[in-house]
Amino acid sequence: MAWNEPGGNKPRDPWGGGGGGGDQRPPDLDEALKNLKDRINNLFGGKGGGGGGGNKSSGGFPGGLLAVALVVLVVGYVLMGFYxxxxxxxGVVLRFGEFNRMVDPGLNWRAPIIEQSMEVDVGQNRSYEISEEMLTEDTNIVAVTLEVQYKVLDPQAFLLRVGAPETILxxxxxxxLRHVVGSSTMDDVLRDRREDIRLLVRERLQEYLDRYNTGLVINQVVLDKTAAPEAVRDAFDDVAKAKEDEDRFKKEAEAYYNSxxxxARGQAARITEEAEAYKVRVVAEAEGDAARFTDLVAEYRKAPEVTRQRLYLDSLTEVFSNSSKVLLDAQGSDSLMYLPLDQMFKGKQPVSGDSGAANRGSGSGSSSSTTSSAGADDGGSGRSGSRSLYQSNRTEIR
Structure with a gap:
């Protein structure tokens, strides 16, 4: 009898052995999907599926799985947009290929697929070097090496306005460079106006870049090397060296002139001032002497004798104040006194006629009280009397 035929005491399981206890049928697939749908709906706040009659879904893709898929897609789309x-x-953001906005450094977001972002390094110092032979205004050929240092100033113009901005540069x-060199002479390019040429090239180059709207800005232009053609380079080097020597000699001459x-002008001014001071001093002294003489004449007319005596004493005072003197008293003494006249008169010229006798180192006395020129007021007789007094009382040195 077949396993599913009516009759018999117990239902039979075609996969199991006969006579086992309980229901051994495999789980229903529709029932499992229904249970999963109910759990998802409960998770998102929905209601449990179906009344008691139906054990199968109403057909189509389950609503819970669709919601999960949509959430996953939205989250993935949002996460893909961060950069x-x-x-x-x-950064430059394009929406459907058209410029939309500029973005600053940091974390930004764009809509994937709809928007596209391109970044430009605006902090990088870029450089370009050119080395060519060019014709000057005086129909000479020079070799010029020039370096251009530049940066990106406007990312939008650099990326979108022109196709190849660095090629345009x-x-x-x-x-x-050709325009400026062609407007200058060879000497200007090689030596005289190198700095002016560099500035003119920078100004004209920046004007070209702005006109073409490349978004580039020139930081520096370096005129690295300028030289004559190889065939005549030695001759031009000799000429340049001779001109440098000429400039050096001129500067040295100007420096000497300036020193x-x-x-000389200072010395002339000093001599002029000294002469003027001497003139003022002499004139002042002469005027003072004249005024003093005038006053003296007036006093002399009032008292001739007193004035004459006073003039005599003033003259003696002036003379003896500038001469060396030795005072001796030889009366009443038999002792020998040694005078170091050589030390006393050292560096001075004696003014008395008795200096020869005094330098012989002889003489006696106890104290100085009488001048060697005493009695000079009555002429040569005073000096003769003093000399006789000294010679009568001297003691010879043996």
Missing amino acids: LVDQRER QHATSSA VIPE
Whole structure:
């Protein structure tokens, strides 16, 4: 009898052995899906599925799974939109290929698929070097090496306005350099106006870049090397050296001129001032002497004898104050006194006619009380009397 035929005491399981206890049927797939749907609906606040009659879903994709999928897609879409812009960079956001906005460094967000972001390094110092031979205004050929240092100033213009901004920079550099060199002489390029040429090239190059709206800014232009063609370079080097020597000699001459002329003018001014001071002093002394003589004449007319005596004493005082003197008293003494006249008159010229006798180192006395020129008021007789007194009382040194 078949396992599902009516009759029999117990239902039979085709997968199991016969006569086992309980229901051994496999789980229903529809029932499992229904239970999963109910749990998801309960999780999101929905109601449990279906009344007691139906054991199967109403057909189609379960609503709970669709909601989970949508949430996962939204979260993934949002997370995919975050991106980081470096501190040295600036970002340009395009929406459907059209410029939308600029973004600053840091964490930013864009709508994936709809928007696109491009970053530009605006802090990088870029450089370009050109080295070419060019024709000058005086139909000479010079070799010029120029370096251009630049940065990105406007990211939007750099990315969107022109197709190849750095290629435009290269062509603009060559054009500006040729224009400036072609308007200058060879001597200007090689030596005389190098700085002016550098500034003119920078100004013209920046004008070209702004006109083409490249978004680039020139930081520095370095005129690295300028030289004559190889075939005549030695001759030009000799000429340049000779001109440098000429400039050096001129500067040395100017320096010497600037040092000598002020010194001579200072000496002339000093001599003039000294002469003026001497003139003032002499005139003042003469005027003083004249005034004193006038006063003296007036006094002399009032008292001739007193004035004459006073003039005599003033003259003696002036003479003896500037001469060396020795005072001796030889009366009443038999002792020998040694006078170091050589030390006393050292460096001085004697004014008395008795200096020869005094330098012989002889003489006697106890104290100085009489001058060797005493009695000079009555002429030569005073000096003769003093000499006789001294010679009569001297003691020879043996």
